[in-house]
Amino acid sequence: MKLCRRATELAGYRGTVGFVPTMGALHEGHLSLVKKCRETCDTTVVSIFVNPTQFNDPKDLQNYPRTEAQDLELLAEAGVDFVFAPTVEEVYPEPDTRCFDFGGLDRIMEGEHRPGHFNGVGQVVSRLFEVVKPHKAFFGEKDFQQLAIIRYMVAQTGLPIEIVGCPIVRDRDGLARSSRNMLLSPEHRAAAPRIYAVLSEAAETLRGRVPVTEAKRIIAEQIDAEPLLKTEYVEIASAKTLSPATGWGERIGDLRCFVAVHAGPVRLIDNIAI
Ligand code: PAF
Numbered sequence: 445m446k447l448c449r450r451a452t453e454l455a456g457y458r459g460t461v462g463f464v465p466t467m468g469a470l471h472e473g474h475l476s477l478v479k480k481c482r483e484t485c486d487t488t489v490v491s492i493f494v495n496p497t498q499f500n501d502p503k504d505l506q507n508y509p510r511t512e513a514q515d516l517e518l519l520a521e522a523g524v525d526f527v528f529a530p531t532v533e534e535v536y537p538e539p540d541t542r543c544f545d546f547g548g549l550d551r552i553m554e555g556e557h558r559p560g561h562f563n564g565v566g567q568v569v570s571r572l573f574e575v576v577k578p579h580k581a582f583f584g585e586k587d588f589q590q591l592a593i594i595r596y597m598v599a600q601t602g603l604p605i606e607i608v609g610c611p612i613v614r615d616r617d618g619l620a621r622s623s624r625n626m627l628l629s630p631e632h633r634a635a636a637p638r639i640y641a642v643l644s645e646a647a648e649t650l651r652g653r654v655p656v657t658e659a660k661r662i663i664a665e666q667i668d669a670e671p672l673l674k675t676e677y678v679e680i681a682s683a684k685t686l687s688p689a690t691g692w693g694e695r696i697g698d699l700r701c702f703v704a705v706h707a708g709p710v711r712l713i714d715n716i717a718i
Contacts, residue, residue: 459486
């Protein structure tokens with residue numbers, strides 16, 4: 445495995461190049477992306493870069509977990525060929541002032557609650573695509589809205605990159621794997637599986653039985669019944685366009701329920717087909 449700090453060191457690829465962008469603090473979710481990448485590509489490149497432009501809250505950027513030595517061990521074990529772990533100056537030699545148009549996909553849910561977040565994601569992902577030059581790139585469905593936005597960006601710019609979405613990886617108790625989970629206190633970690641328990645129960649029982657607005661209210665109420673959790677939003681939206689649903693008219697599987705929940709100081713997101 446070759447560790448590259450500079451873009452110019454990314455050389456000597458073989459065949460199809462697959463890319464897994466990450467912000468480090470790696471877990472099983474990331475490793476499932478690496479596995480998928482290795483199965484379908486000849487060269488696997490992983491980036492580790494905590495991108496400052498996508499954090500709308502400076503405290504969140506400061507507290508974001510950084511575990512590079514352990515990440516490099518995991519990636520070597522996983523059979524990765526190249527790790528790109530640049531400095532901020534390497535990625536942004538000049539401040540990035542680009543503003544992206546994501547066709548409105550960035551105005552709801554995460555975009556509405558984290559202003560500027562998706563513009564920062566667009567900046568870093570487009571920059572990483574430029575230097576890594578992959579044929580395929582792999583993203584997890586936990587960040588379902590991010591995946592939709594990146595697909596949109598690639599389609600708009602005509603970049604010849606196939607975007608591959610990969611299923612959410614969960615702990616045994618249902619909590620979606622996230623780098624932020626390691627910031628949870630033991631009490632909040634014990635409370636957090638309630639998010640998926642409520643979502644999976646709702647996916648089974650609410651569809652078609654109560655109006656969509658009522659379903660969202662019930663989901664929030666059931667999550668918030670755990671005193672250590674506080675729902676920021678619940679949305680039920682089209683999996684294709686992300687437009688909020690007003691009724692259950694869509695075919696089964698075409699709607700998803702999205703939530704953001706505060707577990708103390710840690711903000712968690714999750715989603716499920718409904
Ligand atoms: O999903 C993430 O970890 C980040 O948003 C990404 C895609 C690596 C860009 O910084």
